[in-house]
Amino acid sequence: MSQASILLVDDEFPIRATLGDLLRRRGYDVQTADSGEEALDRIAQRPFDLFLLDLRLPGVDGITVAQRVRERYADAAILILTGHGSLDSAIEGIHLGVFDYMLKTSSPQDVLARVKSALEAQAEQRHKKSLMTTLQTVVGELGGKQQEPNETPTQQPAGDQWIRVGELEIGLWRQMARLGDQTLNLTPTEFRLLSCLAQQAGLVMSYANLLRCAQGYEAESSEAAELLKPHIYHLRQKIEPDPSNPRYILTVRGTGYVLAVEAPQSK
Incomplete structure (x- = not known):
């Protein structure tokens, strides 16, 4: 099974270098972006399983990036990074699902634990969707009405x-x-x-x-x-x-x- 792919978006080089190296040493396929514009380019080129996203980015901000992620990849896991003790302003205006958020000062163990938890929840959701699709197909083949995915x-x-x-x-x-x-x-x-x-x-x-x-x-x-x-x-x-x-x-x-x-x- 291939390792999960992660896009780390942050305009601070030390954050990208430290977190990127930490995640790569755990076997994840990690790419980085230092701006919202670069993140959008990478999102258009390939899918990612998880996004580590700083909301405060120059140019295209993190909120816009998160919205584009959710529009393009409905089941992608999004973890928000913030350097602010008060999160009210950091989450203002975000009306889309994020799995969790963490402070940039979080310990490496905490970052790895949150990433692991988000990917496990995502895998569980994908498995259940696949299982339900299979069950619906079987019911249809047995003569029942095959249920539409959103029904x-x-x-x-x-x-x-x-x-x-x-x-x-x-x-x-x-x-x-x-x-x-x-x-x-x-x-x-x-x-x-x-x-x-x-x-x-x-x-x-x-x-x-x-x-x-x-x-x-x-x-x-x-x-x-x-x-x-x-x-x-x-x-x-x-x-x-x-x-x-x-x-x-x-x-x-x-x-x-x-x-x-x-x-x-x-x-």
Whole structure:
């Protein structure tokens, strides 16, 4: 099996050299770009499995690069690099799925762990898509109606475990979520967050517990809150009628988040 391909985009040479060498020594196929323009050129030439992307780039900024990546390669994993302690400005305006983000001061072990986690989640998603395509083909050959790739299934597959919270349905085996008759287009991290909250619906999950459940690593409450914030923001964009006034994913200030068992009706 060939190693995953990575495009590292950063205008700082020390970052490109250090991270590039670190990843190559782990066997990854790594290319680098020092600007948004060069990144777009490389994206047009060949696909990549994962993008390590600095948002603050001269010329074409990182937000534009991330948008082009998502338009061209729907299942590519994107990890955001930032040199800023406060991430509010770094993620402003990004309304697309990113797997995770990390500070440029993160340890080499942390960078490798995040890259490995992102690629494993991507491989799992690709495998499940391939498996579902095969199953749909088999059903069609047996005389059933072959389901279109984007069609919502009318029957839930045997053995799947579903969680239902009000209008929300989460299929753990298929890693799909629906709100009413709408299928939600979630990133792997968003799906795990929603699943963790749904399994504790009506109960407050602390920042640290939610991060542990969804991402599998430990952090102090304040750090966990910052790590969760962008993912909760994107998740609300996809499921809330009014993301600025959440009805489903509620914040318990200073503590954590809770998935409302019954979303309050708008007046």
